[in-house]
Amino acid sequence: MDTKTTFRIWAQGATDQVGHRNYLAQLLPHLLACTDPGFALDFKTMTPSVTTVHALSEFRFSRAVIRGAIEAEREGYDVFFMNHFQDVGLYEARAAVNIPVLGLGEATLLHACTMGRKLGLLAINPAFIPAHNEQISRYGLQQRIAGIRAMAANISDYMEAFASPAKRSELQAVFEREARRLIDSGADVIVPTGGIPMMLFGKEPDAHVDGAPIVNGVTVVVKAAEMAVKLKRLGVAVVSRIPQSGFALPSAQTLDEFLQHG
Numbered sequence: 001m002d003t004k005t006t007f008r009i010w011a012q013g014a015t016d017q018v019g020h021r022n023y024l025a026q027l028l029p030h031l032l033a034c035t036d037p038g039f040a041l042d043f044k045t046m047t048p049s050v051t052t053v054h055a056l057s058e059f060r061f062s063r064a065v066i067r068g069a070i071e072a073e074r075e076g077y078d079v080f081f082m083n084h085f086q087d088v089g090l091y092e093a094r095a096a097v098n099i100p101v102l103g104l105g106e107a108t109l110l111h112a113c114t115m116g117r118k119l120g121l122l123a124i125n126p127a128f129i130p131a132h133n134e135q136i137s138r139y140g141l142q143q144r145i146a147g148i149r150a151m152a153a154n155i156s157d158y159m160e161a162f163a164s165p166a167k168r169s170e171l172q173a174v175f176e177r178e179a180r181r182l183i184d185s186g187a188d189v190i191v192p193t194g195g196i197p198m199m200l201f202g203k204e205p206d207a208h209v210d211g212a213p214i215v216n217g218v219t220v221v222v223k224a225a226e227m228a229v230k231l232k233r234l235g236v237a238v239v240s241r242i243p244q245s246g247f248a249l250p251s252a253q254t255l256d257e258f259l260q261h262g
Helices: 021-034 055-074 090-094 104-112 126-138 155-163 165-184 195-201 217-233 252-261
Strands: 007-012 039-044 079-082 101-103 119-123 145-150 189-192
Touching (some): 021 039, 021 155, 021 195, 021 217, 055 079, 055 090, 055 252, 079 104, 101 217, 119 165, 145 165, 155 195, 165 195
Parallel strands (some): 119 189
């Protein structure tokens, strides 16, 4: 029987300590406040961070996710999650290790389905809409999505909003305008598609727009990570490993080639 008294969570961010310091000043205390006794959460930053909304930046982070999951398992962590909504590298990391691997996007969207009938996704930038459409298809949620809208803002706008009440109010007005358009399209749950807007607009208890709850997936993914550890201890399989699942573990050669050349 597993006799550990403290279980370790590796939380992988796409952020760094400098460019995202205003966000991290809000995020890190929230992560720790959400973590149950018996769990220790370590948040890992990335340098250089993902500061551009481009497919190449996402691809670069996916490599860091896979390597991070492998390192987490080797260092004795019990679960790994990425605090990045696009879930890049999620399936590959899940296929690389025996510990549970979760993504902010998948955990948030699946939980949001328990909160309402139709989800409205609100992206931090229009450039992410194609990635979110791919996520919807990957997770089989086409019938549960009322629409996707986006805020025309950049990283510097969001970082300023964490420090400036005036800037936050400005972005809040845009967020609520776009959320209402999603509600008009049938959404009854609003999903900000990123940790940054989740912490800006969904941190307060019972956050909502006209009664439609705003899902703070940061909270959700922490609790999902804890649940994954608890379920594993109870004998629940982490993931399917049959070949057609795509999650069969790699051979030693495959893993070594990735670490040496991937």
